[in-house]
Amino acid sequence: MQRTKLIIDLVYIFFGGLIAGALGVLLGLGGGVFLIPFLVVVVGVPIHQAIATSIVSVIATSSAGTIMNLERHLVNIRLGMLLEMATVTGAILGGITANKLNANLLTKLFAVVLLIIAFFMLYKNIRKDKGKNEIGKEPINLDLVSNYRVDKFGFTMVVSLVAGSLSGLLGIGGGILKVPAMNVLSNIPIKIAIATSNFMIGVTAAASAFIYFAHGNINPYITSSAALGVLCGAVLGVKINRRIENMWIVYLFTIILLITSFQLFLK
Secondary structure (H helix, E strand, C coil): CHHHHHHHHHHHHHHHHHHHHHHHHHHCCCCHHHHHHHHHHHHCCCHHHHHHHHHHHHHHHHHHHHHHHHHCCCCCHHHHHHHHHHHHHHHHHHHHHHCCCCHHHHHHHHHHHHHHHHHHHHHHHHCCCCCCCCCCCCCCCCCCCCCCCCCCHHHHHHHHHHHHHHHHHHCCCCHHHHHHHHHHHCCCCHHHHHHHHHHHHHHHHHHHHHHHHHCCCCCHHHHHHHHHHHHHHHHHHHHHHCCCCHHHHHHHHHHHHHHHHHHHHHC
């Protein structure tokens, strides 16, 4: 009976990872904001294990999404690596802090973050679509010689430091802060900001994954099932992105965030 339950749980985790991976690539968020509450609320995984699983899965999301986005010339590699210097520092600090916090406090903190993310998703959608028609038919050059200019880089670096801390602390990709920062502060076209964020979150997650591994929070069965689902979802997400407007994905994602946040508050 226990073995049967384990198999059923792993199947649930795979499909949960599939959805999380697709949404993560579509919005540049890494998928952790959906995967963690799914693991905690639906499957009953302890919060620290759920965060560790999410971080490993985020690496899979980033790898698959970046490979496909590079083919479309949407990743600004130089900008991403510069911002990662701040993000990785924050991720290490966040990972160390997370293992010292109470599990109940961490769950409630994550629920609050979900509400903030939902607000950002709605805000970005109802404001004037800055990314519309910003990317023409010509591919964006990877060496920053392109038709846009990176503004207020210092402010975006500070936001990346905070995003890294959020990633290490809560197991999410940090893209919820980096994407708006690149788009609003640095005037980066929205699709390039999302693709560059997907590239960055893999590096950020790798920095904090070792800390969770050292504390024994990575369950090989749960992590492998989630990572496989997220990897498949990431490939699916890139393909969907070519056929659907982000507006509808944002609406759906906001609803999911509000529901899962409410469930975590009640848990």
